[in-house]
Structure formats: structure tokens, C-alpha cells
Amino acid sequence: YGEFSEWCEERSKTLQHEVKTGKAEAAELEAAIAQEEATIGSLTAKIGALAGDIQVDEADLNSATAIRNKEQTVFEASERELIEVVDTLQRAVGILERELKKGGASMLQLKGANNLAQAMGALVRASMLSTADGDRIAALVQTSSEDGDAGAPTGAVYESHSGDIVQTLTDLLEEAEGQLEEVRSKETKDLQAFEMMEQGLKDEIKFAN
Numbered sequence: 365y366g367e368f369s370e371w372c373e374e375r376s377k378t379l380q381h382e383v384k385t386g387k388a389e390a391a392e393l394e395a396a397i398a399q400e401e402a403t404i405g406s407l408t409a410k411i412g413a414l415a416g417d418i419q420v421d422e423a424d425l426n427s428a429t430a431i432r433n434k435e436q437t438v439f440e441a442s443e444r445e446l447i448e449v450v451d452t453l454q455r456a457v458g459i460l461e462r463e464l465k466k467g468g469a470s471m472l473q474l475k476g477a478n479n480l481a482q483a484m485g486a487l488v489r490a491s492m493l494s495t496a497d498g499d500r501i502a503a504l505v506q507t508s509s510e511d512g513d514a515g516a517p518t519g520a521v522y523e524s525h526s527g528d529i530v531q532t533l534t535d536l537l538e539e540a541e542g543q544l545e546e547v548r549s550k551e552t553k554d555l556q557a558f559e560m561m562e563q564g565l566k567d568e569i570k571f572a573n
Contacts, residue, residue: 418569425565432558439551446544449504452497453537460530504536 485498 421565421568425562425569428558428561428565432554435554435558436551439547439554442547443544443551446540446547449500449540450537450544452500453504453533453540455497456501457530457533457537460533501533501536504540
């Protein structure tokens with residue numbers, strides 16, 4: 365009986381120790397679970413924030429792309445128009461300079477013109493200039509007159525001398541070439557700015573994923 369009693373006592377102590385150890389381990393596990401749950405909650409919040417950032421970046425990218433497309437469309441139209449103007453003026457100046465050297469009836473018609481519009485009409489009637497070119501130059505001169513820019517060539521500066529019309533058209537040509545250079549320079553800068561923004565937004569979206 366004494367041995368059995370001693371065994372029971374030892375067994376009781378062992379069980380108490382195991383229970384105590386088990387409770388401690390359970391408490392540690394509960395703390396670990398609580399910590400993991402807190403981590404999961406934090407990560408879920410971060411994922412939500414990143415998803416929101418991605419949506420914002422994608423919206424910004426779509427908006428920037430739409431603006432760039434509009435800018436490119438405007439540039440292409442402006443460039444095309446200015447190239448046509450430059451080509452027309454180059455042809456007109458070339459024709460006039462050639463005819464000045466030759467003299468003849470066409471120069472007499474020019475000398476009888478009272479303004480640049482009449483001079484263009486004389487060139488068209490003499491088949492020296494196409495109707496489309498004559499109309500384009502006349503419209504360009506009219507626009508320059510209406511704008512009233514300082515130093516801009518206008519129909520008023522033409523004084524019925526063939527040399528004056530050459531100078532007037534040369535001034536218009538230089539102005540058109542300058543405008544063409546400006547729109548091309550602006551397009552280059554706009555494109556570079558867009559490409560930098562586009563790459564930055566794509567990088568943010570990539571890293572967020």
C-alpha cells in the first residue's frame with residue numbers, strides 16, 4: 365500500500381506539472397494566434413491600400429494617355445497645315461524670283477496690282493501659281509493682317525512693286541517656318557514628359573502588384 369500511495373503521489377505531481385505546462389503552452393499559442401491575426405489584419409489593410417493606389421495610378425495613366433492622344437492629333441494637324449503653307453510659299457517665292465529675272469508680261473500684271481490679293485490673282489491668271497496656292501496665300505495674308513502681330517507681314521505692306529511681294533512672301537515664309545519649328549519643339553517636349561510620366565505610373569503599378 366505504501367508503494368502504491370507513493371506512486372499515486374508521484375503520478376499526481378507529474379499530472380499537475382503536465383497540466384501547468386500545457387496551460388502555459390496554450391497561452392503561448394493563443395498569444396501567437398492573436399499576433400498572427402493582427403498581422404493578417406495589417407496586411408489586409410495594406411493590400412486594400414495598394415489596390416486603391418493601383419486604381420488611382422491606372423486612372424491617372426488612362427487620363428494622361430487620352431490627353432497625349434489629343435495633343436498628338438492637334439500637333440499632326442498643325443504640322444500638316446504648316447508644311448503645306450511653307451511648301452506653298454516656297455513655290456511662290458521661287459516662281460517670283462525666277463520671273464523677276466526673266467521680266468515680261470507676268471511682271472507687268474504684278475505691277476498693276478494694288479494689293480497682295482490682286483497680285484496673287486495675277487499670278488494665278490498667268491498660270492504661274494495654282495488656284496489652291498493663291499487662295500492659301502491670300503488666306504494666310506488675311507490672317508496675318510487680322511492678328512496684327514508686331515512685325516507680321518500683311519497685305520498693307522505691298523505697294524504694287526514686284527520686289528515688295530517677294531519680300532512680303534519671304535517674311536511670311538520665315539514666320540511659317542518659325543511656327544513649324546515651335547510646334548515640333550513643343551511636341552518633342554510633350555512626348556518626353558508623357559513618356560516619363562507613363563513609365564513612372566507603370567513602375568508604381570508593377571511594384572504594387
